[in-house]
Amino acid sequence: MAKRSAPEVNAGSMADIAFLLLIFFLVTTTIETDSGISRKLPPEMDENQPPPPVIKERNLFTVIVNSNDELLVEDEVMELKDLRAAAIEFLDNGAENCSYCQGAKDPNSSVNPTKAVISLVNNRGTSYKRYIAVQNELVAAYNELRNRVAQQRFGESFIEMENRYNDARTSDANKEKLKPKLEEIRDLYPEKLSEAEPKKS
Amino acid sequence: MSKFNKKKSGDLPAISTASLPDIVFMLLFFFMVATVMRENTLMVKNNLPTANQIEKLDKKDLVMYIYAGEPVDRFQGTYGTSAKIQLNDKFADVSEIQDFIYQERASKREELVPFLTTALKVDGDSKMGLISDIKQELRTANALKINYVTKSGNAVENNN
Numbered sequence: 001m002a003k004r005s006a007p008e009v010n011a012g013s014m015a016d017i018a019f020l021l022l023i024f025f026l027v028t029t030t031i032e033t034d035s036g037i038s039r040k041l042p043p044e045m046d047e048n049q050p051p052p053p054v055i056k057e058r059n060l061f062t063v064i065v066n067s068n069d070e071l072l073v074e075d076e077v078m079e080l081k082d083l084r085a086a087a088i089e090f091l092d093n094g095a096e097n098c099s100y101c102q103g104a105k106d107p108n109s110s111v112n113p114t115k116a117v118i119s120l121v122n123n124r125g126t127s128y129k130r131y132i133a134v135q136n137e138l139v140a141a142y143n144e145l146r147n148r149v150a151q152q153r154f155g156e157s158f159i160e161m162e163n164r165y166n167d168a169r170t171s172d173a174n175k176e177k178l179k180p181k182l183e184e185i186r187d188l189y190p191e192k193l194s195e196a197e198p199k200k201s
Numbered sequence: 202m203s204k205f206n207k208k209k210s211g212d213l214p215a216i217s218t219a220s221l222p223d224i225v226f227m228l229l230f231f232f233m234v235a236t237v238m239r240e241n242t243l244m245v246k247n248n249l250p251t252a253n254q255i256e257k258l259d260k261k262d263l264v265m266y267i268y269a270g271e272p273v274d275r276f277q278g279t280y281g282t283s284a285k286i287q288l289n290d291k292f293a294d295v296s297e298i299q300d301f302i303y304q305e306r307a308s309k310r311e312e313l314v315p316f317l318t319t320a321l322k323v324d325g326d327s328k329m330g331l332i333s334d335i336k337q338e339l340r341t342a343n344a345l346k347i348n349y350v351t352k353s354g355n356a357v358e359n360n361n
Contacts, residue, residue: 006214022227034264034320035255036350044340081357124330128323129250131332132349136252136356143254166257197333 037135059110061090061118065134067125080133087141091116091189100149100188113145117192138193145189150181158185245270245287250325251354258348263316265305265344267298269331270324284327286335295331298338318346 063083064072071078073086093109093116094101101113110116118138122131146158154161164170165178245268258264268287272280276292285292288301306314319339323332339347 005212008214008217022230034258034350036348037252038256038348041336041340041345041347043345122329124328126329128327128329128332129325131329132250132252132351133356136254139254
């Protein structure tokens with residue numbers, strides 16, 4: 001009786017399966033990109049330049065971080081977790097000419113978001129991670145307000161619009177449409193974050 | 202009876218290896234795509250702080266990296282434990298940053314120079330004194346677009 005071995009498994013479609021998987025991974029994996037907080041440094045001061053205009057005390061929100069990483073906000077000690085709410089309260093105060101603000105309209109706080117300036121003062125001994133955390137909270141305050149006003153006007157949050165604008169898949173026509181909207185919102189809540197040179201002691 | 206014997210008597214069929222190259226190629230392609238080449242060997246500790254209001258840094262060719270932090274253990278004997286700046290593959294002084302920026306600019310096409318961003322990869326435990334020195338140098342070199350590279354995560358809880 002002749003021995004008959006079991007029929008071989010057909011491997012012809014194996015390559016197809018492999019390619020299928022390959023394409024799946026190609027499509028789904030994203031190359032890891034660095035991400036972080038983007039900032040723009042002020043250009044170097046020219047000596048002949050006129051000094052910057054004086055900002056009224058009520059329009060200035062001072063955040064001081066000392067070398068022990070403690071926060072002093074508007075002359076009061078504050079925990080980091082309360083900073084965002086305090087910044088929003090200040091920016092959104094809207095005592096004058098601000099139809100979109102929902103703040104308390106406190107006459108001692110900022111006049112208007114376009115006038116409000118946040119000033120951040122560091123010490124040379126402040127740790128970098130605390131500095132980043134403070135920056136993050138202040139940027140978050142701006143983003144939260146922008147999201148709110150964008151949601152009211154365009155039914156879409158500012159961050160989503162910005163992501164869509166930066167997405168390569170968005171067509172140029174759509175980008176052109178988004179651009180004025182983004183600018184409108186940036187003008188409503190301009191990011192005015194000034195950083196002083198850190199103090200020595 | 203012979204009917205039943207037939208099945209038992211056969212050898213194990215050889216597993217086809219014809220598709221092995223495909224699998225290997227698949228893995229190869231996968232890793233080619235997913236891996237990020239590290240251009241510099243890190244000589245400083247680089248435990249980045251966390252933040253959640255972050256933007257992506259795409260266009261890798263338009264980014265200049267400046268690392269800073271404490272030297273890693275094997276360099277501490279030579280360079281001490283105070284925070285240092287690393288440019289390319291060597292430790293550098295603050296004053297060398299400007300030259301570094303000019304070199305990087307010279308190596309890029311001219312029309313791309315205005316879009317160059319400086320990414321600061323700084324260890325979370327460094328002091329702001331060093332960072333503001335770096336920032337001052339960048340201002341002098343007119344490299345104003347910067348990005349503090351962070352991990353994503355809750356900033357308030359993780360940075361205490």
